Amino acid sequence: MxxxxxxxxxxxxxxxxxxxxxxxxxxxxxxxxxxxxxxxxxxxxxxxxxxxxxxxxxKTKEELLYQISRVGHQRSLDMLREARDGGGSAADRLAAAVRAFVRWHAEHHTTGRVVQYELGALAPDHYGEIVALRRQSEDAIRAIVAEGVAAGEFDVPEVPGTTLAVLSLCIDVARWFNPAGRRTPDEVGALYADLVLRMVRAEGGPVADRDRPEAGDGGLQAVQDLPDPPETADRRRSDQQ
Amino acid sequence: MxxxxxxxxxxxxxxxxxxxxxxxxxxxxxxxxxxxxxxxxxxxxxxxxxxxxxxxxxKTKEELLYQISRVGHQRSLDMLREARDGGGSAADRLAAAVRAFVRWHAEHHTTGRVVQYELGALAPDHYGEIVALRRQSEDAIRAIVAEGVAAGEFDVPEVPGTTLAVLSLCIDVARWFNPAGRRTPDEVGALYADLVLRMVRAEGGPVADRDRPEAGDGGLQAVQDLPDPPETADRRRSDQQ
DNA sequence: GTCTATAGGTTGATAGAC
DNA sequence: GTCTATCAACCTATAGAC
The missing domain is CATH 1.10.10.60 (Homeodomain-like)
Known part of the structure; x- marks a missing residue:
C-alpha cells in the first residue's frame, strides 16, 4: 500500500x-x-x-492544518463515543474503544502524528475548537472507566488519572508506530486492549452481575485543569491535566 | 519556581x-x-x-538541539539502568524505573518535550547516535519485564510489546503534563508506577519465592525492526517498533 | 483554476569593529 | 566574546496573464 x-x-x-x-x-x-x-x-x-x-x-497554510486537525479529532471522537455507547460490559466497551482508537492511530499514523503533535501551530481560535473536541474524547473514555468502577468490574487507583493514562497510551501509538515493524495495526490494537484491561481489572476478575448503582458518570467527571488559552498560536503545547 | x-x-x-x-x-x-x-x-x-x-x-542551531537531546537521553538511560540494577523484586525495580522516568518527564517537561518530540530535526549522524541511546533505554526496561516474567512475578501477553507500552506511557507524560494541573510530578510518578504494576502483575499476585530459571534476558530481547536510517534530517520521526 | 513572476518580509549564518 | 551590520537564501502570499 x-x-x-x-x-x-x-x-x-x-x-x-x-x-x-x-x-x-x-x-x-x-x-x-x-x-x-x-x-x-x-x-x-x-x-x-x-x-x-x-x-x-x-486561504493559508494554517487553514490546511486546521482542516486536517478538525477532521481527525472529529473522527476520533465519533469512534470513542461509538464504543462508549455500544453494548456489553464496561470491559467490553473499554476494550472496543482502545482497540479502535489504537488501530486508527496505527493505520493512519501519518494523520495521527499531525493530529496529535502539531496542535501547537494552530491559530488561537482554531486551537480552542480542537481542545473542546479533545475534552469530549476524554469524557467518553472517562465515562466507560467510571461505569466499570461503579459496576465493580474495574478497580483503579483514580478515575481521571487512569483515563488520562489510557488515552495517553493510545495517542502515543501515532508517534512510535512503524508500518515496516513487526505488528499490524490490528495486532497492536488487540495487544493494547489486553494491556488496558489488565490495568483496570478488579482483583477477583470481572463481576458478572450484582447490585450496582445507576450507571453513568455520577459526578465523577472532574473539571480538568487546562492551561490558560493561548495568546499566540505557538505559546503552548499541552491541553491536558 | x-x-x-x-x-x-x-x-x-x-x-x-x-x-x-x-x-x-x-x-x-x-x-x-x-x-x-x-x-x-x-x-x-x-x-x-x-x-x-x-x-x-x-556552530549551528542544530548543534544546540543535539546537545539538549544527547544530555537528556543520557540522563534517561542512566536513570533507567540505575532502576534496573537496583535491589528488590522485579516489581520493585519496575516501579522504581517508572516512578523515576515519569517524575523526570513531569518535572522537566520542557526538556522532555524537546528530547522526545524534536528528534526529527537532528542531522542524520546525530539522529543515529540518539537512536542508539533510545534502544539502550528500551533494553533496560525490557530486562526488568523479562526478569519479572521469568520469576513468575509478572504475567504479560508479550514482553517486547509490554515494554513498548510501559515506555510509551512514560514518554507521553512530557506531552500532557501541565505544572498548573492537579498533580505534582511525584504524584504522577506514583500513580503511573501503580498502573504499570497492575498491567504486568500475575493473576495470583506476586510469587514470593519459587524455583525459577536464572534471571536475565535469556534471549527474550528480540531485535527491533527500526525504520531505515534517514537520508535527510527531516525524513522520519519514529524509531521504534 | 492554474500558471509565471514577484513582492515583502524573515531566516541562518558571517564579516569585521571593538 | 560580544557587538552592529549585512548577505544570500528562502518563505508565505499576492498580482495578473491565460
Whole structure:
C-alpha cells in the first residue's frame, strides 16, 4: 500500500479533487517534517501543482492544518463515543474503544502524528475548537472507566488519572508506530486492549452481575485543569491535566 | 519556581555561563514553539545576547538541539539502568524505573518535550547516535519485564510489546503534563508506577519465592525492526517498533 | 483554476569593529 | 566574546496573464 493510499483514506469526500490532493500532500509533509518545516511549495509540489495553486483552495497554510486537525479529532471522537455507547460490559466497551482508537492511530499514523503533535501551530481560535473536541474524547473514555468502577468490574487507583493514562497510551501509538515493524495495526490494537484491561481489572476478575448503582458518570467527571488559552498560536503545547 | 529554574536544573555544569544560558533559552523556545519555528534570534534574545553571539558558542542551531537531546537521553538511560540494577523484586525495580522516568518527564517537561518530540530535526549522524541511546533505554526496561516474567512475578501477553507500552506511557507524560494541573510530578510518578504494576502483575499476585530459571534476558530481547536510517534530517520521526 | 513572476518580509549564518 | 551590520537564501502570499 502506498503512503498516499494509507493517508488518503480519511479524505475521500473532500472536493474538488485538487483540494483533496492538497490535504493528502499536507498530511504527509506535516507528518514527516512537522508543520513549520513544511513549505507551501512542498505541499503544492506533492499535489502536482504550482506554489500559487494552493491558495485557490486554502486561504493559508494554517487553514490546511486546521482542516486536517478538525477532521481527525472529529473522527476520533465519533469512534470513542461509538464504543462508549455500544453494548456489553464496561470491559467490553473499554476494550472496543482502545482497540479502535489504537488501530486508527496505527493505520493512519501519518494523520495521527499531525493530529496529535502539531496542535501547537494552530491559530488561537482554531486551537480552542480542537481542545473542546479533545475534552469530549476524554469524557467518553472517562465515562466507560467510571461505569466499570461503579459496576465493580474495574478497580483503579483514580478515575481521571487512569483515563488520562489510557488515552495517553493510545495517542502515543501515532508517534512510535512503524508500518515496516513487526505488528499490524490490528495486532497492536488487540495487544493494547489486553494491556488496558489488565490495568483496570478488579482483583477477583470481572463481576458478572450484582447490585450496582445507576450507571453513568455520577459526578465523577472532574473539571480538568487546562492551561490558560493561548495568546499566540505557538505559546503552548499541552491541553491536558 | 520560574520556568528558567525548572528548565535550568539539568544544565548546571555547562560552561561558560553564556553557553549555559543559550541552552536553557533553546530548551524553552524549542519546547514552546518547536525547533523549526524557533529562530536563532529568539534563542539569543532570551539569553540576553545579540543574534550573532549564539555562533560563538554553537556552530549551528542544530548543534544546540543535539546537545539538549544527547544530555537528556543520557540522563534517561542512566536513570533507567540505575532502576534496573537496583535491589528488590522485579516489581520493585519496575516501579522504581517508572516512578523515576515519569517524575523526570513531569518535572522537566520542557526538556522532555524537546528530547522526545524534536528528534526529527537532528542531522542524520546525530539522529543515529540518539537512536542508539533510545534502544539502550528500551533494553533496560525490557530486562526488568523479562526478569519479572521469568520469576513468575509478572504475567504479560508479550514482553517486547509490554515494554513498548510501559515506555510509551512514560514518554507521553512530557506531552500532557501541565505544572498548573492537579498533580505534582511525584504524584504522577506514583500513580503511573501503580498502573504499570497492575498491567504486568500475575493473576495470583506476586510469587514470593519459587524455583525459577536464572534471571536475565535469556534471549527474550528480540531485535527491533527500526525504520531505515534517514537520508535527510527531516525524513522520519519514529524509531521504534 | 492554474500558471509565471514577484513582492515583502524573515531566516541562518558571517564579516569585521571593538 | 560580544557587538552592529549585512548577505544570500528562502518563505508565505499576492498580482495578473491565460
Amino acid at each position: 502506498s503512503a498516499e493510499a494509507a493517508t488518503g483514506e480519511a479524505w475521500e469526500d473532500i472536493t474538488p479533487d485538487a483540494a483533496r490532493r492538497l490535504v493528502v500532500a499536507a498530511v504527509q509533509a506535516f507528518a514527516e517534517r512537522g508543520y513549520h518545516a513544511t513549505t507551501t511549495r512542498d505541499i503544492a509540489g506533492r499535489a502536482g501543482m504550482s506554489p500559487a495553486a494552493l491558495y485557490i483552495h486554502y | 520560574s520556568a528558567e529554574a525548572a528548565t535550568g536544573e539539568a544544565w548546571e555544569d555547562i560552561t561558560p555561563d553564556a553557553a549555559r544560558r543559550l541552552v536553557v533559552a533553546a530548551v524553552q523556545a524549542f519546547a514552546e514553539r518547536g525547533y523549526h519555528a524557533t529562530t536563532t534570534r529568539d534563542i539569543a534574545g532570551r539569553a540576553g545576547m545579540s543574534p550573532a553571539a549564539l555562533y560563538i558558542h554553537y
